[in-house]
Amino acid sequence: MTIARLNRWIPALNWLALIAILITMFMTFFYAPQERTMGNVQRLFYFHVGSAWVAAVSFFIALICGILYLRRANKTTDAIAVASVEIGLALVTMTIVSGSIWGRPAWNTYWEWTPRLISITVLWLVYVAYFMLRGAIDNEERRGRFSAVYLIAGFVTVILAYLSPRFLRDLHPIVFGPIAESAQGAEQGLQDFAPGLESMRMGITLTVSTVAFSLLYLAWLANRLRLHLMQDKATHLKMRLIARLQER
Secondary structure: OOHHHHHHHHHHHHHHHHHHHHHHHHHHHHHOOOEOOOEHHHHHHHHHHHHHHHHHHHHHHHHHHHHHHHHOOOHHHHHHHHHHHHHHHHHHHHHHHHHHHHHHHHHOOOOOOOHHHHHHHHHHHHHHHHHHHHHOOOOHHHHHHHHHHHHHHHOHHHHHHHHHHHHOOOOOOOOOOOOOHHHOOOOOOOOOOOOOHHHHHHHHHHHHHHHHHHHHHHHHHHHHHHHHHHHHHHHHHHHHHHHHHHHO
8 A cells, every 4th residue: 555546545535425424414404204202313313323333343444454463464454453443433432422412312311321331431441542552562563463462352342332232221222133132121212213215214314324434434544544654654764864864
């Protein structure tokens, strides 16, 4: 991956991401149906779910990069892992904020220490600590290796965040996937749409939102990789300059 190649792709990715986000906003406010119980505040659903899903994908890509780095140390693989965690943290923060705003009318509180919210808080803290780990190690090879192991272990928090409301009684509604019998009966904030066209419009809007956040991830990742390569190039030029000055 070179700066020149990224420069060719980044403008197109940036425009695609921007257009997709604008289309998502238009569909959220003007195309998606209004939910019967919560009304317009439910429209946060399309940003909440889209950002949460792509955050999980970001952390999964970081996990894959960690595994690949342990097999063969590569600076680009490490850079993709770092960028993916940065983007994932930004999207998880967006998920938490939008969920809190949505939770106020749905649960009558901004925050409740339920299994899902506890697990998502742990996830956020674990991936913040990832950067603390990297900052504490000076040696580049050791930093990459330790970071890769940490990413593999840290992905457990993503799995727990996904599974917790499916097996434990939780206020958080389950949109997709099965629910264990022990976890049923405690959900609040379930969405109510008329069957047929309204449900279809909701599904289409959610799909567009997920695609938009995926394109946003790709655009951010490409920009972050370009910045990383530029930093490496600047560091290399600086070292060459210092070496020449010392020779003189």
